[in-house]
Amino acid sequence: MSNKYQVQFKMTCVKPATLQPKPENSITIAVSSRVLFNMDKEQQIFEQQGMEEYIKYQVAHETEPFSPGPAFSFVKALEAVNTQLRDLYPESEELFDVVLITNNHAYVGLRLINTINHHQLFIERFCMTGGNSPIGYLTAYNTNLYLSSDPVKVREALEQGIAAATMFTQEKMTEVSETQLRVAFDGDAVLFSDESEQIYKAHGLDKFFEHEKAHENKPLDHGPLKGFLEVLGKLQKKFYAKGQRMDCPVRTYLVTARSAASSGARALKTLRSWGLEIDEALFLAGAPKGPILEKIRPHIFFDDQMFHVEGAAEMGTVACHVPYGIAQRVPERKGLKDKEVSSIK
């Protein structure tokens, strides 16, 4: 039995080489364990054998790192942006701050921390809620974006006004840039409200195009991810201020079913009225999004429709679902497997 706790156990406070930004100054990205890492095998143990076995298994394999999950490359890209920001603005706290938020128990968490260290991720904050809902903590940490594999928690977060999306294990994840963060957004019900999408659902695509042309100059209401685009824009301006407009380490994309000829204008005018910029706007006029995303290679793509999320994922783009708006209530064209199994994330 070790003697270390009979001796004065004075733990020196180790300051990491780079300091943690204060939550109010930084851009907080909360990720759950199952999106950061692949825990499919363990999830199965939990579902089939229950909690006690699951915890036992995790503790027994504590030093074995997990392999990367869907959000891994996104988190790595956030760190790359931080490195470049620190170079240009060494005193600034306007950085990405990744927080691990999981409802795993604390001892399972040790394996997660070991894995974080193994992959050299810079995550210094975490919440292991031991089964409680993490939603209270998201607000406590000024969270700007929450990524989880549990759609129930994601919906709860959206209801609290926190940008959130559901991520899924993907078989195929194409290679993405290690130096430039690329974030792609759908328009309606993601950046914008679902008001126009309601028209599309009720009356079809042509009516939607007509309506949008008619209301071109009336800005749309904002959607759940507008705030996130806004914070990305603030960081971009910091790079522009140092002459890095051409090669900005942060690049944003709008990938929408809207058409350039008619409904697209309203989208762009809305963004302009918000004072936001988007680097590339791709108007697909209803065409599938998979192929274009495959060309863009974003680290993450947000869409409110599972049809598009699945289409993108099939071609290797890390796509996540924003369960917001009318699309969630009206049945999908393609079959949507209900992922609402209660589980450990």
Place this chain on the structure above:
Amino acid sequence: MVSTVTNTDVKQKDVDQAVVVAVTFAAVFEPETEDGSSIYRLGVALPLVQVLQRVNERLLEKNPAEHQLFDVILITTESWQQQQNSSIINSTRHHGLEVGRFCFSTEEDYIESLMQNNVQLFLTTDGNEALQATQQGVPSALLDTNWVSCPSEQLRVLFCEKAIFQLNMGSTEASKKSAQNFLAHLGQMKQKFGVFDSPLCFTLVTSHGGKDNCCCALKSLRSLGVSVDEAYCLGGAPRGPILSLLRPHFLLSDGFSLLEG
């Protein structure tokens, strides 16, 4: 002059195996009596006393012959309280509180009383009392009036680097040992229950230092046999918001050597 009185209404706990927790009069009762009577009103720590009782009930459900139970004693820490001994006894019995015995002491000798009664944890709403007791080697915790009064089916204990008041490592070897003993008891009690529906919930919060600091603390607790449910590594973020979500009954740190840094 310290006097100890047994509460004959309550079944006495096993001297060797019970975990003695002392709570001050001022935490359990309001300083005024109910109108026209000599019965004191219940104070902020009532839910705490009730939840300690609840843990005992759950332990006995599992094993009716269980001896490792909380033994709650009520201690007075001021002369005027000591003088009200019979009213205090009556009030306790009137309210049906599971208090095993009473220690009637003053500000001069309450610490001596704590030691004489082998108190393993001293709970008070008074910062100075907690500070002094810790310095004298009795593990103590300051009760926060915001959270201690939340009714609960579950005793929520929070481990952290510093409790509410600043304490400089005045604790002795002996007090560290007693603190660890207490933790070991808590751990053993918790082990008797499964992961779900446990009457004990242990949480670790580290405010400073990185995740490795937090992991060290988790491992220390684990090696003491304490099963931690929740862990929060704040990395410098303020503690207030998390604490109001967690609403612990008390915080343990000072005198507990795990997390000094």
